[in-house]
Amino acid sequence: MLLGIAITHDLRHRDENDIDASGLSVFEERTSRIIKNLPYIAIVGALIAAVASMKIFAGSEVSIFTLEKAYSAGVTPEQSQTLINQAALAEFMRGLGFVPLIATTALATGVYAVAGFTFVYAVGYLSPNPMVAAVLGAVVISAEVLLLRSIGKWLGRYPSVRNASDNIRNAMNMLMEVALLVGSIFAAIKMAGYTGFSIAVAIYFLNESLGRPVQKMAAPVVAVMITGILLNVLYWLGLFVPA
Structure with a gap:
């Protein structure tokens, strides 16, 4: 739906022949960089698909619980295969939903995601053995x-799609930052109540005031780790007694 809205917006606000040439050239340059590393990417895809076919690896949260049921004891082969098919379909649909985000990220940065569009997971689940999975994973x-260049040319005509993907990616990063911050604060409170909270917050804001020598996403975790070390030192010195 978001993709359709973005395309409709661009079609309404530009002429038919108005194409972002600079965007196309940037995408072409970044795509060439990725294609140069195609052999390594193919090897990684082969390994991911092979491991997924060995029933010891699940691709994402949409398939992990279904696969856990499929691989558990007491499940008949027919039931197991049905559950595996469901997991593969869910993984495939998830991959389709993230194609614009993953593609624009790769085209904007020149770095391809480890699992690509994540279709290699579905290939691994459905493959009869690791050898077949490895070959199919590398091909997929x-x-x-190889399709990135075509995708880049198409996306170059619709800047709103790129902007929407950038916003989604930024929102995901912000969500992770907030989640890590809240989780770290609760961990500090669990360790030493308001004393732990005060130390962790002080360390976090010290990092902010120093210009973020530790990146924002990692800062809360580092702060709570340092808090734990300081609390142990204070306890050893007799300056802190756990509640």
Whole structure:
């Protein structure tokens, strides 16, 4: 739906021949960089698909619980295969939903995601053995990389799609930052109540005031780790007694 809204917006606010040439050239340059590393990407895709077919690896949260049921004891082969098919379909649909985000990220940075569009997970689940999975995984992820140039040219015509993907990516990063901050604060409170809270917050804001020598996403975790060390030192010195 978001993709359709973005395309409709661009079609309404520009002429038919108005194409972002600078965006196309940037995408072409970044795509060429990715294609140069295609052999390594193919190897990674082959390994991911092979491991997924060995029933010891799940791709994402949409398939992990279904696969856990499929691989558990007491499940008949027919039931197991049905659950595996469901997991593969869910993984495939998830991959389709993230194609614009993953593609624009790769085209904007020149770095391809480890699992590509994540279709290699579904390939691994459905493959009869690791050898077949490895071959199919390499083929699928290679096809994804080779299609990036066409995807880049298409996205170059619709800047709103790129902007929407950037906003989604930024929102995901902000969500992770907030989640880590809240989780770290609760961990500090669990360790030493308001004393732990005060120390962790002081360390976090010290990092902010110093210009973030530790990046924002990692700062809360580092702060709570340092808090734990300081609390142990204070306890050893007799200056802190746990409640």
